[in-house]
Amino acid sequence: MKNTSFRRRFQDFVWLYNVLYNNYPACFVPPLPDKHRMEYVKGDRFSTDFVERRRISLQRFLQRIARHPILRRAEFFVMFLESPEFNDASARALREGQETMIDTIGDSLLNAFVKIRKRDERFVQMRERVDRLEENLNLLEKTQARTNKRTDELSHDYDEFAQNIRGLMKHEGDIELPLNNFATALDEFSTAMKKMDQHETLWLGEVHDYMSYYSVMKGVLKLRDQKQLDFEELSDYLQQTITERERTLHPRPGDNNAYNITGYFTGKINEVRGADADKIKREKVLRLDDRIRELQEAIEQTHEVSIAFSEQVKREDDFLARSKSSEMRDALEDYTDSKVEFFQRGADIWRDIVYSLEQME
Numbered sequence: 001m002k003n004t005s006f007r008r009r010f011q012d013f014v015w016l017y018n019v020l021y022n023n024y025p026a027c028f029v030p031p032l033p034d035k036h037r038m039e040y041v042k043g044d045r046f047s048t049d050f051v052e053r054r055r056i057s058l059q060r061f062l063q064r065i066a067r068h069p070i071l072r073r074a075e076f077f078v079m080f081l082e083s084p085e086f087n088d089a090s091a092r093a094l095r096e097g098q099e100t101m102i103d104t105i106g107d108s109l110l111n112a113f114v115k116i117r118k119r120d121e122r123f124v125q126m127r128e129r130v131d132r133l134e135e136n137l138n139l140l141e142k143t144q145a146r147t148n149k150r151t152d153e154l155s156h157d158y159d160e161f162a163q164n165i166r167g168l169m170k171h172e173g174d175i176e177l178p179l180n181n182f183a184t185a186l187d188e189f190s191t192a193m194k195k196m197d198q199h200e201t202l203w204l205g206e207v208h209d210y211m212s213y214y215s216v217m218k219g220v221l222k223l224r225d226q227k228q229l230d231f232e233e234l235s236d237y238l239q240q241t242i243t244e245r246e247r248t249l250h251p252r253p254g255d256n257n258a259y260n261i262t263g264y265f266t267g268k269i270n271e272v273r274g275a276d277a278d279k280i281k282r283e284k285v286l287r288l289d290d291r292i293r294e295l296q297e298a299i300e301q302t303h304e305v306s307i308a309f310s311e312q313v314k315r316e317d318d319f320l321a322r323s324k325s326s327e328m329r330d331a332l333e334d335y336t337d338s339k340v341e342f343f344q345r346g347a348d349i350w351r352d353i354v355y356s357l358e359q360m361e
Contacts, residue, residue: 012080013058019076020065025223026312027071028320030064031212033057053205060209067323117232120310126317127221134214137207144204148197155193162186178357185353192345199338206331210324217320224313227306234302238295245288248281 013032020029033054062081065071079086165183169176 006081006086008080008086010054010058012086013061016065016076016080017061020071020074023076024071024074026220026309026316027068028213028216028220028316029071030061030068031209031216032061033209033212053201056202057205057209060206064323069319118228120228122314123221123224123310126313127218130214130217130221134211134218137211137214141204141207141211144200144207148200148204151193151197151200155190155197158186158190158193162190181356182353185349188349189346192342192349196338196342199335203331203335206327213320213324217317220313220316224306224309227302227309231299231302231306234295234299238292238299241288241291241295245285245292248284248288 017029017032020027065077071077162183165179165186169179169183172179
């Protein structure tokens with residue numbers, strides 16, 4: 001595959017995420033980096049450091065989509081990468097209608113206090129695993145952030161140390177050369193430390209992105225629960241309708257006092273009006289029959305959707321586990337290589353200084 005380049009705004013990435021989220025709700029759509037909030041990057045959001053870190057995160061976002069077995073074939077992703085008219089004003093106007101997010105607030109509020117009765121153990125374990133991983137990554141991010149801060153402060157201390165050594169050169173003319181060599185070594189060591197700190201910041205960015213990934217997983221799991229809740233609630237409504245039909249056809253005095261009292265007064269009113277009670281009962285039974293058929297069809301469709309959604313979530317979990325292992329291995333290798341490079345460089349720097357001092361003797 002040949003490398004290509006194209007120009008996209010951050011809002012274009014937001015559009016891509018939204019349309020993938022809308023059209024592939026059972027997929028773990030890779031998260032976008034936050035537009036304003038990247039605490040692990042020093043400087044404001046207009047600084048070169050911030051822009052570069054966000055570029056890396058956006059590139060990681062695209063790479064994850066490109067590796068996904070379903071999302072990489074999405075027409076929206078292909079258009080984002082290849083369409084020459086993507087940045088045209090007319091194309092942007094057309095995309096505005098595709099960007100609307102799924103509105104699940106009503107369903108979330110409606111079922112805020114509803115519990116799933118038949119819980120799938122795999123999804124229970126999946127949710128618990130995600131919670132544990134998210135908690136561990138949160139601790140890792142905080143620890144790494146403190147380490148990065150100390151490394152940054154230490155590199156500046158070495159810069160100051162080098163300046164102080166050079167200050168001695170004005171008063172120690174006899175050893176001016178070794179002092180200058182020593183100060184130069186401190187500068188080189190500080191530079192190596194800053195380079196290592198940059199790699200650590202990249203690693204911290206990976207951790208931050210993974211935390212966002214787990215938030216995506218939790219959102220998809222909630223939506224899966226909603227699909228199952230829809231099926232269970234429709235099943236309950238069907239059973240209530242069937243019970244109501246049976247009571248209409250074969251009313252029993254002991255079934256339900258409130259129902260019988262209501263039926264009694266309804267019957268009396270119908271008698272006063274001269275209505276045919278048998279005809280009213282038949283019409284009600286027919287309406288209930290229609291409702292039962294509609295509910296049975298809706299339940300069948302809802303059950304198919306729930307099963308298909310759950311199966312896709314299982315596949316997504318398996319794929320993410322494999323992808324995460326590969327990404328984490330690569331990230332740890334880069335992190336380890338940066339450490340090895342730093343300490344090897346540090347050893348070379350101080351070995352040269354020792355040799356220089358020995359030559360003085």
